[in-house]
Amino acid sequence: MSTTTTATGVSQVRVIRRDGSVSAFDPGKIQVALTKAFLAVEGEVAAAASHLHPLVAELTSQAEGALLKHARPDTALHIEQIQDQVELVLMRGGHHKVARAYVLYRDEHAKARELAPVAVEFRMKDAEGALVPVDWERIAVVVGEACAGLSDVPAEPVLTEVRRALYDGITVDELAVALVMSARTLVETEPNYSFVAARLLLDQLRREVLTRVAGRPVEATAEQLSYVDYFPEYVRLGVALDRLDPALESFDVARIAAAIRPERDAMFDFLGMQTLYDRYFLHDHGVRYELPQAFFMRVAMGLALREDDREARAIEFYELLSAFDFMCSTPTLFNSGTTRAQLSSCFLTTVDDDLKSIFQSYQNNALLAKFSGGLGNDWTPVRGMGAHIKGTNGQSQGVVPFLKIANDTAVAVNQGGKRKGAACAYLETWHIDVEEFLDLRKNTGDDRRRTHDMNTANWVPDEFLRRVEADAEWTLFSPDETPDLHDAYGLDFTARYRGYEEAADRGEIRVFKRVRATDLWRRMLTMLFETGHPWITFKDPCNLRSPQQHTGVVHSSNLCTEITLNTSADEVAVCNLGSVNLANHVTAHGLDAERLAHTVHTAVRMLDNVIDINYYTIPEASRSNLRHRPIGLGLMGFSDALFTLRLVPGSPEAVEFADRSMEHIGYHALSASADLARERGSYESFDGSLWSRGVLPIDSIALLAEARGGVLAMDTSSTLDWETLRAKVRGGMRNSNTMAIAPTATISNICGVGQSIEPLFRNLYVKSNMSGDFTVLNRFLVADLKALDLWDEAMVSDLKYFDGSVAPIDRVPDDLKALYATAFEVSSEWLIEAASRRQKWIDQAQSLNLYIAAPNGRKLDNLYRLAWHSGLKTTYYLRSTAATSVEKSTLRGTDGKLNAVRPGAAPAASPVPTPVASPSPAAVPSAVPPPVPAATPDDALVCSVTDPDCEACQ
Structure with a gap:
């Protein structure tokens, strides 16, 4: 291998040896070390193997690339860093026996060096x-x-x-x-x-x-x-x-x-x-x-x-x-107290069907993203492929070419280098371009019709899921011929949609297409599986349970699927986020309700202050935020709280804790907003809202159940004095919306707790973000293993080998295996059940990732239908063991991007989910056949989500 092939100039990069001497970096020495490692373990078999030389050359190239990726010409690498990379590439390549022997070799020599005296006293350069x-x-x-x-x-x-x-x-x-x-x-x-x-x-x-x-x-x-x-x-x-x-x-x-x-x-x-x-x-x-x-x-x-x-x-x-009891979102942390105090996290827009609006949306996106805003764009009104353009008497090329420009705008405006610009495009399932929309994140096809950097999400009406369950037909339309579908939801949408189908049958609709609903659903899940997009979000629950039905329509969620606010040509929805650190509000004896109440009341005040102090980059955002004053209080550290309480993830007790903890947060969030209304006045559009009628989030479940004909599997139990709070809320609210659970990808790192409502990802892994790569080790597990005298080098090695899972390690007790089960060892049915329990208290939504080991089409179909039946408003990333960038091992002093893909599935636990009421057959009008089981593909496609962490919200 040449020593001068990298942009930094390999020959200029220095290596600090253990005796303090400095030499030029030589990747050839890595190649020699790797060859010796294989020969030491595999002996004559390795020596005779024809593939050994190209294999070692490839592993050497990987190690060299990782070491020099961020290196400057004057970089000094320590010999230990180089050896760390050798260990890493061996583990990533699946050469576990060779890597294990290499680790033992290093440890033996390290112990020998510790006994040797330091022979040289070095000098340093001062300032x-x-x-x-x-x-x-x-x-x-x-x-x-x-x-x-x-x-x-x-x-x-x-x-x-x-x-x-x-x-x-x-x-x-x-x-x-x-x-x-x-x-x-x-x-x-x-x-x-x-x-x-x-x-x-x-x-x-x-x-x-x-x-x-x-x-x-x-x-x-x-x-x-x-x-x-x-x-x-x-x-x-x-x-x-x-x-x-x-x-x-x-x-x-x-x-x-x-x-x-x-x-x-x-x-x-x-x-x-x-x-x-x-x-x-x-x-x-x-x-x-x-x-x-x-x-x-x-x-x-x-x-x-x-x-x-x-x-x-x-x-x-x-x-x-x-x-660390509460943490504001990243834009607030970036900019509060500065001369340009853009403090809001999320912005939702609707793009109208004309060129002026479309190109104005690009400018708005750029201005909003410049100061750390995450974007959710509703593109449904834009007419589809083949629709008539009156001004030119031509035909439309559809929405996809415009999405490509939106994608490139997000890349160009990268928030001052602090984090990537990020946007999510939403499209309703009846749009004539929806099939092309599903392909936007594919790596094949015409690159001019791909958006490799922009997230996408399906905005799915209930009527479509009813057609899927009935194995009925579904009709695609262009919105210029069916404009009122965009603002319709619930039973009103169903009536209008079926009316347009009848008009199409009469020849009154020019652009439409009939497809089998199950075929489209299958393709939606296949694309989600293959590319990680588009996410599945549900239009009707977002609208039917919205407190602001009297002032508009929720046309999309945001970048991370937790915000559900109205948008229009005149109003860009804005949400102001922050999260309670639940880990700080539990003890071994349970929830610290008094501390939690204090935290929530103070946090709501802080978030309400954001609205008045905020720097608004476009007038539509200022108008909307000052009129409705929405905030989004969420939580993080849920997994840490479970460990403190000794509650097994994927158990009825953990689901119950999710319910009760969110009930307390919701109760105090609404109480705090009502208190602020008495002090500062209600938000401008309060009259006519669900709040003004005393309808709280738990009450709005009945509105959704009614629209679905009673087909809804949501728990409605409660423990607090909600009747007294209803009377208080009727007197006024300071904020149109108060709660939303965001991903907290970055602020949870600051607080040192698990992200959001996420299950434990791994007990030991390397986390990569814009700051580099970090060894993450579950401190709760280590403390328990120490108490049993089980924490030693062999346990570290086993955790590396088994991808941070304790399930296959025989000497770990079964109770610890259950408590520290990783995300892929806990059935996602548990996550959906816990999310459904939280959703009854939340006036917006949740960023809910779903994890599935050894996925296939039938599992995905069952999972996402369960999410719909359970009353969820949105879902976020689908993660599979073949998809996520999980470290195979962690190493001492690693630097640079060290993501590895694990090709196999982790052994899954077999929990029995909390019983969920079986949905009775939907009350489907006679135009749609009664539900029948829909066929689903049995063969799993490999999901290629490579970076499921979203840092744009928090």
Whole structure:
């Protein structure tokens, strides 16, 4: 292999050897090491194999590519990083025996080196470039501070790793990175080293921040740092740099600074701190000047700008954020307290059927995405292929070419490099272009009619699912000939739709097509399976249970399928998100209802403040948000809460907890909004809403059941005093909508808990995002295994081998196997049942991912029909073991994108779902035959979802 084939120039990349010497990077040495590894394990069989040389060459290329992907010409790689990559490519390639032997070989030699004395004392370059002795005394203090208060994390292993990474002339910055990497190498054997790595990164951040604020080199340990002194200087600098809102200087900054809790800097794990460091902390041309508690206080002050007692409210908000009890969405964290305070997460638009509206939508998308907004676009009104264009007397090319431009707009506007621009296009199932719409994410076909970067979702009316269950025909129309279908839903849609079918039979409709409903449904599921899109979302539940039926129609959801707000040509729906950290509101004895009530009431106030403070990039968004004032309070850390409560995922007890916890959140969210209405007034369009009639989300289930002829399998039990709350809500609400469960892909990383309502993904894996790759290890499992004296190197190796699953590991007790079952070992019927229980309390929707091991067409058909029968409003990604980018193993100190695809399915558990009332046959009018079982494909197609994490909402 050539050493000069990469863009960075392989020959310029340095390798730091263990003795501190530096040499040029040579991929040929990787090839030699891999060859020796195969020969050592497979002996003569490997030597005689004709495929060995090309196999080793390919594995070498993979390792080289990962190592140099983000490397600069002056990069210095440590020999351990290179060996980590060798281990990784072996595991990714399925060469498990070779990889295991390689790991044991490394461990044996590492132990031998630990016994050898350090022979050389190296020097480092200080800030002025002068060579000075390495300050081991300070390093020992910093590492000691980082390990303080944590169990099972002695400082010596970190110091040993640091010594290995040193070389003569190492810079201050390189030494700081070496400290972090030294702790990071130990995470997979002891999860608490993740906190050590975070604190060592914080030491690097302190030096960077204090030097920028002071204008001269400054270092401070955690004990030496004074937020009281730093914070006023931070505010002054931020205002001077035109980044912080000058109004922050008008606060009693001394009082604010005195309220900061420096000890909470130690609460972050490495993934959380690195995420904040890379993407959230304010910087001046790449040099950060914002420390973690200043970050939280800046966000809190920004949200308190219009409060009467701003300091008291800012401190109240800060307490909630810095304790990780509640976290605002990413746009709020990015921009609160800054000169451009775009704080909202999600924007929903409807595109009208004319060129002016279509191209205006592209501009609106760009402006909304520029400041971190996630987009949901309803494209149903745009006429379909073959429809007549009166102005030119020609024929339309349909909606697909316009979607291609929308896709490219999302790519071009990438939110200032902080995260990818993101949009989701929605189309109703009766649109004549729906079959082409299903193909948008395919990797084959005419690329001009593909949208590889944009999400897509089906907006499915109940009438279509009734036709599927009846194995009846379905008719596709162009919206220019059936314009009122767009705004119709429920029984009204059914009547109008059937009327158009009769008109088509009479020859009064020019563009239409008849298909078998089950064939279209099968194709929808096949495309979802193959490409991950379009998602399945349900039009009628979103509208029939909407509190705002009197002011418009819900035409789509948003980018992550949790927002269900009205849209029109005059109003772009906006939602303002934040999530309660449920893990902080449970103890081993159950839900901490008092703490949860306080958190929810404060959070609702914060989210309501967003609406008035917000910077609106287009007038349609401002008009809608100020008129209806919707917010979306969600939750995260659900899986962590289950572990604390010792509730087995996929059990009746876990479903019951999902129900009761959401009931408490919903109760207090509505109560808090009603309290704000008494203080600040109701939202403008309150009169005529379901709220004004005392119809709460749990009551609106009856509206959906009525429209479906009683065919609805939703639980309606409750435990709180809802009658008193109904009377309170009738008196006024501050917000048209109050709840929505978003994915929380990033803010849950900041808080160090599981995403949203997601089940445990893996007990050990490598998570990849825009900040890099991070070893994620289930701390709850490790604590339990330690208590049983089962946590050792062999257990780490087994977890790697079995993709983070404990199910196949014989020595793990059955009760722990059940408690720590991974997402693919828990039947998705449980997830749907838990989501249905939550949905009865939520006035919007949920981002619900579905997991399925060894999927096939029949399973998918049953799963999505169950979601519909269970009253869900939307679903999100479908994940399968053959589809998701799951790490085969985790490695010490990995860098770069390390996603691997596992070709096989994990062994699935066999839980018995909570009994769900069997749907009785739908009350289908005589025009549709009675339901009959629909044929479904038995052969599974491989889903190719490669990055199911959505970071656009939160």
